[in-house]
Amino acid sequence: MLSTTLPGADWPRREGLKLLIQALGADNMRWVGGAVRDTLLGSEVHDIDCATTLTPDVVIDRCASAGIRTVPTGIDHGTITAILDDGGGAKLTVEVTTIRRDVSTDGRRATVAFAKEWREDAARRDFTINALYAHPETLEIEDYFGGLVDLKTRRVRFIGQARERIAEDHLRILRYYRFQARFGAELDDEAEQACAELAGTLKGLSRERVADELLRLLALPDPGATVLRMFERGVLPVVLPETCKVHIKALHSLIKGESEQAIAGDPIRRLAALLPPSPDVAEGVAARLRLSRAQRARLVSASERLASDAENPQTLAYNLTVPYAVDRLLLLGEDARELATWEPPRFPLKGGEIVARGVAAGPEVARILQTVERQWVAESFPDEARIEAILAEVLAG
Template identity: 70%
Template sequence: MLRDLSQADWTRREGLVLLTAALGSENIRWVGGAVRDGLLGVAVADVDCACRLMPAEVIAACGRAGIRTVPTGIDHGTVTAILKDGPVEVTTLRRDVATDGRRATIAFAQDWAEDAARRDFTINALYAHPETLEIADWFGGLEDLAARRVRFIGEARQRIAEDHLRILRYYRFQTRFGAELDPEAEDACAGLAHTLKGLSRERIAAELLALLALPDPHPTIARMRARGVLPVILPEACPPQVAALARLVTAEAEQGIAPDPVRRLAALLPPLPDIAETVAARLRLSKAQRARLVAAAERTAQDAADPRALAYRLTPPVATDRLLLGGGDAGAIAGWSVPVFPLKGGAIVARGVTAGPHVARILQTVEARWVAEGFPDAARIDALLAEALAQAGP
C-alpha cells in the first residue's frame, strides 16, 4: 500500500516553501524520484521540480526571492536552486523534437502531460502539487508503483529507440522496485540490446555500477546474461562469474559487509589482472576503481590464511574484497585499525649497523616476523631485532 505523500519528511523542507513562493504554486510540481520514493516510504535526498516558467524567468524569480541559482543544465532547461536544506533542480517543461538513441533535441512546453510523456517509466512520471501534494498521474504510475511493476510509458521498443540507456535503467529500476516482470519491457530490452554498443562507456559504467550497488542484483544480472543483454556490455561475465556474484552477495550479507559495486564487478570477471585492466579501461573507470578491480583480480587461495597480514599489506578495503571474493572471512579485519610498524632505521644504526642497504634488509626481516606473529608489542620487536642482528653477524 502506498503512503500519503504528506507523511514524507522532504515535503516539509523550509527551502521548498521558499521556492514555491518564489516561482508560484501554479507553475511548479515536484516530480520523479522524490515523489515515487515518498509514496513508498523510502528516504529521499534530492528533490526535482518541473516548471512552466522559462529558465531565465526561474533565475529572475529566484533572484528576487534571494535564492541563489546555478545554470547546471541551462541548454536543456535545468536551473539548480541552492537552498539551505538541499539543492533542487528546476527544469522547464519539455517535449522531445528528435532523438537518436543517445541524445534528444528538445523544445520547451507548457503542458504537464506532455512533459510527463517524455519520461521513461510510469513510476517516474508522477507529479505532486507543491501545496496540496495532490498527485497527477497520466499513465497508471500509481497502480504500477503499488504493484511494484516497472513499465515503460508507451511502447517499450519505441522508448528504448529514443534513448538506448533506458535498457540498463529498466534493469536497475526493476531490481530496486519491481516484484513482477513486464513481458513487453523484457522482450524489448533483449531485442534491442545491441544498441547499447552506441552509448558512451561512461554512461554504461555509471548504470552498471548503480545496478551492482543495489542490495541483491544477482537475479537481474543472471536474467541479463540469459537474455543476451549482459554480453553486450560485459562479455567477460560468463555463467561461472554470475554464480560468483551470487556467492559474494550472500557472503556480504552473512558477514555484515556493505555492498560495493566495484567488488561486485570484480566477481563478474575472471580473476585475471589483464582482464581487469581491459574492463577498467573499456568502462573508463577512475584510477582508484581500476586499482581496486586489478587488486581483486590478483586474489589467491592463500589470502584467507592471515586476513590481518593481508590487510596490512594491501589496505583493509582491498583485503576485504579479496577475502569475500575468495570465500574467506572478512570479519577478522572489520573495524580493525592497521598498526604502524614502529621500528625505524635509526634504531638499527644505533645498534652499530652502518647505514645503507643492510639496514633496510634488517628492517624488512623484522617487519616480516612482526606481521607473521600478529603485530606484537615493542618488547617483542626489540627481541626480534636482536635475533635479526645476531643472524646478520658483524
C-alpha cells in the same frame, strides 16, 4: 488520471524548500521523480528534483531575487541547480528543470524544446513510476500514465511502447533492469522482449554512461536474479562479454556471503565476481568502462585473489587495506567478518630510532625498516618489546 496526496514526509517541509517555493511560485512548480516515488514507497529520499513551467532565465532571476544561489549545471537542457540554506549551516541542492518535450532523438542524446503542459513533460519520461508529480503546497499527486497503480503492483513499465522509448535512448535498457531489480515484482513481457531485441544498441553509448548504470545496478541489495535475466536475454554479454554462467553463479554466492556476514555489498567487488580472476581481464574491463583510478585498482586487486589469501586475513588486510582484503575473502567464499571491525595497527618503529643505533641515514635505514616490518607482520603484530628484539636481530645480522 488517478489522484492522491503525498503521504507525510519530512523533506517537503524543509526550510530551504519553502524559500524555493516562495521564489518560483507553488503553481509554477512540482516535485517530481524519485523523491515522489520513494516517499510513496516509504523509502528514504536522497535527491529532490523540481519541474517548473518557468524558463531557466526566469528561474535564475527569481532565485537571485530571493537570495538563492544557482548553478547552470544543465542549462542547455533547461536544468538549474539551486543551492539552498537549509538551517544550521546545512546546504540543500535541488535540480530545477523547465518542463520539456523531445523534438528529436538518436538513441544517445535528445534535442528538446520547452513544453507548456505538465503532461507533455510526463510523456517524455521513461517509466510510469518516474512520472509522478506532487504540488509543493497541497502535495496532491498528478499521475498521467498509471504510475500509482504500477507502483502499487511493483511493475516497471515504459510510458508508451517499450521499443519506441528504447530507440529514443538506448540507455533505457540498462535503466529498465536497474529499476526492475529495485522496484519490480511483476515482469513486463513487452519491456523484456524489447530489451532483448535492442540489446545491440548499447554498443553505441558512451562507456561512462554504461558503467554508471551497471555499477548502480550492482550496488542494489540483491541484483542477482536481474543480472541472470540480463545474461539469458543477451543484454549483459553486450556490455560485459567476459561474463559466463560460472561468473553469474559466483555473483549469487558472493551476494549470499555478503548477506550472511552482514557486510555491505560493493559494486566493484560484485563486478569482479562477474569476471575471470585475471588481472589482464580486469585491466581491460576497467579501461573499457573508463573506471576511476581507485575503482580500477580495487578491481585489479580483487582479480589477483589466491586461495592462500585466507590463511592469514589480518596480514592480508595490513598489506592490501581492509576493503581489498574483504573483497578477496568474500570472492573466495571465506569468512571476512573478523576484518569488518578490525583496525590495522600502526608500525611504531621510525627511521630515527635506527639512525640512533649507529646506522647512517640513507637507503640502509629504509631496508632495515622494511625487514623489521615484514617480520612484525609475519608474527601477527607483536608489542614494541618484540619489535626491539627483531630490530636487534636484524642489526646484529
